[in-house]
Amino acid sequence: MRITYKGDYALKTILDLAVHYGDSPVTIHDLARRADIPTKFLEQILLDLKRGGFVESRRGKVGGYLLAKHPAEIKVGNVIRFIDGPTEPVACLEKDYSGCQDMFRCVFKPIWQKINRAISNIVDNITFEDLIKQLQAKKEAIIYQI
Amino acid sequence: MRITYKGDYALKTILDLAVHYGDSPVTIHDLARRADIPTKFLEQILLDLKRGGFVESRRGKVGGYLLAKHPAEIKVGNVIRFIDGPTEPVACLEKDYSGCQDMFRCVFKPIWQKINRAISNIVDNITFEDLIKQLQAKKEAIIYQI
DNA sequence: TACTATCTCTATCATATTAGTAGAGTATAC
DNA sequence: GTATACTCTACTAATATGATAGAGATAGTA
Numbered sequence: 001m002r003i004t005y006k007g008d009y010a011l012k013t014i015l016d017l018a019v020h021y022g023d024s025p026v027t028i029h030d031l032a033r034r035a036d037i038p039t040k041f042l043e044q045i046l047l048d049l050k051r052g053g054f055v056e057s058r059r060g061k062v063g064g065y066l067l068a069k070h071p072a073e074i075k076v077g078n079v080i081r082f083i084d085g086p087t088e089p090v091a092c093l094e095k096d097y098s099g100c101q102d103m104f105r106c107v108f109k110p111i112w113q114k115i116n117r118a119i120s121n122i123v124d125n126i127t128f129e130d131l132i133k134q135l136q137a138k139k140e141a142i143i144y145q146i
Numbered sequence: 147m148r149i150t151y152k153g154d155y156a157l158k159t160i161l162d163l164a165v166h167y168g169d170s171p172v173t174i175h176d177l178a179r180r181a182d183i184p185t186k187f188l189e190q191i192l193l194d195l196k197r198g199g200f201v202e203s204r205r206g207k208v209g210g211y212l213l214a215k216h217p218a219e220i221k222v223g224n225v226i227r228f229i230d231g232p233t234e235p236v237a238c239l240e241k242d243y244s245g246c247q248d249m250f251r252c253v254f255k256p257i258w259q260k261i262n263r264a265i266s267n268i269v270d271n272i273t274f275e276d277l278i279k280q281l282q283a284k285k286e287a288i289i290y291q292i
Numbered sequence: 293t294a295c296t297a298t299c300t301c302t303a304t305c306a307t308a309t310t311a312g313t314a315g316a317g318t319a320t321a322c
Numbered sequence: 323g324t325a326t327a328c329t330c331t332a333c334t335a336a337t338a339t340g341a342t343a344g345a346g347a348t349a350g351t352a
Contacts, residue, residue, distance in 0.1 A: 001147065001148065001235055001261075002147065002148045002235060003235050003258065004309090004310065004311085005310075005311060005312090006310080006311075008254070011254055012254075015253065025327095027326090027327070027328090028327080028328075029327085038311080038312065038313085040312075040313060040314075041311065041312055041313085043328080043329080043330095044312090044330095046328085047328090047329070047330080057327090057328060057329090058319095058320085058327085058328085059318075059319045059320060059326090059327060059328045059329085060318095060319055060320025060321055060322095060325095060326065060327060060328080061320060061321040061322070061325075061326050061327070062320085062321065062326090062327085063319085063320070063321090063326075063327045063328060064327075064328085065328090076254075076257060089147055089148060089149050090148075090149040090154065106284075107161065107277050107280055107281055107284075108154070108157055108158075108222075108277075111222060111268060111269065111272060112149065114268050115147075115264070115265055115268055115269075118261070118264035118265065118267075118268065119261055119264065119265075121264075122257060122260050122261055122264065123257065123261075126257060131253050131254075134253055135253055138252075138253075150338090150339065150340085151339075151340065151341090152339080152340075171298095173297090173298070173299090174298080174299075175298090184340080184341065184342080186341075186342060186343080187340065187341055187342085189299080189300080189301095190301095190341090192299085193299090193300070193301080203298090203299060203300090204298085204299085204349085205297095205298060205299050205300085205347075205348045205349060206296095206297070206298055206299080206347095206348050206349025206350055207296075207297050207298065207348095207349060207350040207351075208297090208298085208349085208350070209297075209298045209299060209348085209349070209350090210298075210299085211299090
C-alpha cells in the first residue's frame with residue numbers, strides 16, 4: 001500500500017468536513033486553502049468522494065460540501081481504500097487473482113497476508129471521530145503550553 | 147509500501163540462491179527459468195543485488211551467481227528495501243523530510259508510523275533460512291499426501 | 293590460440309500512474 | 323439576472339515500471 005497525495009488530500013478534506021459536521025456547507029475554496037491543496041485537484045477529489053458516498057454537496061450561493069455520515073461512521077481505511085485502492089502490498093492478495101503458478105511466490109504470500117492484516121487492523125480501527133478527539137487533545141495541549 | 151515485480155523477482159531469486167547455498171554457481175538462465183522471470187530483466191536485478199552485497203558472481207564457463215552471505219543473515223526486509231525502496235507508506239516518514247507544514251497531516255502521521263512499525267516488524271523478522279525451512283516443510287507435506 | 297558460455301553495462305522503449313491544469317457547463321440564492 | 327458555487331470532461335508533464343536490445347568483458351577448455 002502506498003498513500004498518494006490524492007489519498008492524503010482526501011483524508012485531510014474528510015477530517016476538515018468532520019470538524020465542521022453539523023455546520024453549514026464548506027466551500028472547496030476554504031477546504032483547499034486550509035489544507036493547502038490545489039483547488040482544481042481538490043474539485044476532482046471531492047467529486048470522487050461524493051460518488052463514494054462520503055460527502056454531499058449543495059450548489060449555488062451558500063453552497064459547499066458536507067460530510068454525508070457521522071464522523072464516527074467513517075474509518076480511515078474506508079477513505080484510503082476508496083481513493084488509493086486496495087491496501088494489499090502485492091497484486092496476488094487482491095480479489096480475482098488467478099493463483100500462484102510457482103511455488104516460490106507461495107512462500108512469500110503468507111508474509112504479504114500478514115502485512116495486509118496488520119495494515120487493515122490499523123486503518124479499520126480509526127474513525128474520524130477518533131481523529132477529531134486527537135485534534136482537540138492536541139489543541140488543549142498547545143493552549144496549556146501558553 | 148508496494149512490492150513491485152522487480153522486488154518479487156529479487157526475493158524469489160535470493161530464495162533460489164539460498165536453497166543452493168554452498169553449491170556451485172547458478173546461472174541467470176536457470177534462475178530465470180525456474181522462477182519464470184524474463185532473463186534480460188533478471189540480469190539487471192542480479193547486477194543490482196550484486197551491488198547491494200547480496201550476491202556474488204563468477205564469470206565464464208561454470209560461472210553464475212552465489213549468495214554472498216549465509217541465508218540466515220539475509221532478511222526479507224533487507225532485500226525489498228534495497229530493491230523497492232523504503233517500506234514507509236508515505237513520504238513524510240522517510241529520512242530528511244522537512245516536516246509537516248499543516249496540522250491536519252500531523253493527525254495522520256501516527257497512523258503511518260504505526261503501519262510502518264508493523265511492516266518492519268514482519269519483514270525484519272524473517273530470514274531466508276526461515277523461508278527454506280518453510281519450503282522443506284511444505285515439500286514434506288506434499289510427499290506425505292502422496 | 294580459438295571458441296563458447298557466462299556475466300556486464302548502457303541505452304532504449306511502451307505503458308501506466310500520479311499530480312496536476314484548463315475550460316466550459318449547471319444550479320441556486322439573492 | 324447575476325454572482326457564487328459545484329460539475330464534468332479533456333488534456334498534460336513528469337516519473338515509475340517492466341521490460342527489450344545489443345555490444346562488450348572474462349574464464350574455462352579443446
